[in-house]
Amino acid sequence: MTTHQRTIVASIDPVKLDRLAEVAVRVGLQLREGQDLFLTAPVAALPLVRRIAEHAYKAGAGLVTPILSDEELTLARYRFAKDASFDRAPVWLYEGVAKAFTADTARLAIVGDNPMLLAGQDPAKVSRANKANSLAYQPALEKIAGFDINWNIIAYPTASWAKQVFPGDEEDVAVARLAEAIFAASRVDGEDPVGAWEAHNAALRLRTTWLNGERFAALHFTGPGTDLTVGLADGHEWHGGASTAKNGITCNPNIPTEEVFTTPHALRVEGRVVSTKPLSYQGTLIDEIAVRFEGGRIIEAKASRGDEVLGKVLDTDEGARRLGEVALVPHSSPISKSGLLFYNTLFDENAACHIALGQCYAKCFEGGGALSPDEIAARGGNKSLIHIDWMIGSNEIDIDGIKTDGTRVPVFRKGEWA
Helix, strand or coil: CCHHHHHHHHCCCHHHHHHHHHHHHHHHHCCCCCCCEEEEEEHHHHHHHHHHHHHHHHCCCCCEEEEEECHHHHHHHHHHCCHHHHHCCCHHHHHHHHHHHHCCCEEEEEECCCCCCCCCCCHHHHHHHHHHHHHHHHHHHHHHHCCCCCEEEEECCCHHHHHHHCCCCCHHHHHHHHHHHHHHHCCCCCCCHHHHHHHHHHHHHHHHHHHHHHCCCEEEEEECCEEEEEEECCCECCECCCEECCCCCEECCECCCCCEEECEEEEEEEEEEECCCCEEECCEEEECCEEEEECCEEEEEECCECHHHHHHHHCCCHHHHCEEEEEECCCCCHHHHHCCCCCCHHHHHHHCCEEEEECCCHHHECCHHHCCHHHHHHCCCCCCCCEEEEECCCCCCEEEEECCCCCEEEEEECCEEC
């Protein structure tokens, strides 16, 4: 490790970093005695990877198997690979990952790569590589989307990411600021982070219990540029915070999280909606998205920035123009209050209500664990190679729940729970 790298690592509070590792294992995964763990991370996140391995083995993990990525290795492909490379993906690797998940291996992803890493690369190559990767990853993704296993995503403040969020700061200062923002959002900046997560999960559970009791047929979003009715899937179920996977383990898939979410009906979305925050997607910032739905499908779409990339995303497959998730987040969420654009969906989606294009989650149905793909589709669940969240909430958005008899119930007013 160079002197510069040591300076960067030294700018991250080691006590809070250790708490984040502990929360990932004890809250995010609730790792079971003897359970294996498959872990992916940027190579820069090695300090956190090591702490997670320590906490995982203390919790009784069988094997911890990490795979590390590197930004320069990623860029080497775009600079030097033959054109045919961008239609390929390591199918053998993803088949092995799917096999591991079938054998009840837990999944942990540490995110932190430079969100604009591929900004200067050919968008067509980026799109082709993403599509090839998505196709190859499908067998493993189905285990995640179907919530077969306990899984979790957390973040590490890499220098390249920190400089995107705080471009005016020196690198070590930017890393320290991003680290503190991650620690605060992940609720590890206090003395009892596990207790803080128990309280937060209880608060989210109150919201999902109320929403599941109301049995809304649709949600109606209104605000500047937005008049959108999102029909909800038949037999949908709201989730938020901790959830129980099919393997019986209760875990927190996302740390941080402020959302409660469910599955829209793929054929019952009507109207117009505009984004309220930029979407950072594969090195492109897509801003001021405006779309119109008819019969659940986007028939008009534009963006003031990143319009070409948005078009390629929507053309991924038939399901890419339909919704797989709708999520409610109050404008007063801690991540929203921070005022930061993280350029990372794990954080930015927790600053505002959002919708997701593409694949739905099987767990967002009553008895979802026992439903076949055909049964999920019959209830309105969407299928796609993608799942991309973008933000539509603000302090100017109102939401009404609409019951089957047409009765309207206030859900949000001016961006807050009614």
